[in-house]
Amino acid sequence: MHIKELACNTKMKIVSWNVNGIRACIKNGFKESVKSINPDILCLQETKLSDKFQLEMPELPIGTWNNAERKGYSGTAILSKQNPISSSIGIGIAEHERLDYRQEWDKDFLSYLKKLEKKKPVIACGDLNVAHKEIDLKNPKSNWNKTAGFTEKECKGMDNIINNGFIDTFRYFYPKEVRYSWWSYMFDARNKNIGWRIDYFIVSQSLKSRLKSAFILDKVLGSDHCPVGIEIG
Numbered sequence: 001m002h003i004k005e006l007a008c009n010t011k012m013k014i015v016s017w018n019v020n021g022i023r024a025c026i027k028n029g030f031k032e033s034v035k036s037i038n039p040d041i042l043c044l045q046e047t048k049l050s051d052k053f054q055l056e057m058p059e060l061p062i063g064t065w066n067n068a069e070r071k072g073y074s075g076t077a078i079l080s081k082q083n084p085i086s087s088s089i090g091i092g093i094a095e096h097e098r099l100d101y102r103q104e105w106d107k108d109f110l111s112y113l114k115k116l117e118k119k120k121p122v123i124a125c126g127d128l129n130v131a132h133k134e135i136d137l138k139n140p141k142s143n144w145n146k147t148a149g150f151t152e153k154e155c156k157g158m159d160n161i162i163n164n165g166f167i168d169t170f171r172y173f174y175p176k177e178v179r180y181s182w183w184s185y186m187f188d189a190r191n192k193n194i195g196w197r198i199d200y201f202i203v204s205q206s207l208k209s210r211l212k213s214a215f216i217l218d219k220v221l222g223s224d225h226c227p228v229g230i231e232i233g
Contacts (some may be wrong), residue, residue, distance in 0.1 A: 050075075
């Protein structure tokens, strides 16, 4: 995880994308898609890098990479047009036991966001691995409390974030629109639009007046996730 402070800009487009392997995504049009989207900041998840990797992107020359310790797992990056004022990695919490990891992570993540808010408003983004409401997945009844990502405990974790002063930006603009950001590679799910909305931009309530738009770029291919983003000004 990367947390960055950037110099204030009049208007910024910030995009998040779980690329599910940056090398594979590049072979499937990553660079061309990013050029077309033209973000000011691009936040990547699941880069799946364990060694030094050079990405030539003149449009986003500033990069901070947090590679996975195990080959083929996780990894994040932030690419931007501007130099950050400061950057740091991690939330300062040791990893919990896997059985209780999600619940503890939700609490620690919210605590960390509130800590950051004491300094300035927060924008958090990424694949949060939870479909918050029934509208956020194709088959809610058959998945409820049976499938990871749509259990009562996980949804309550997201409730706590929203109820403690944060905005789910896509739902702020589109409270009733059915859109997804992830589709299984199996059963031709993407072509059938059998998906889940599990990629988010969460922002402090104090940024509400500066939100200009939120979007899901579900026509952009290259990963089992699509890019999501906001414009803020």
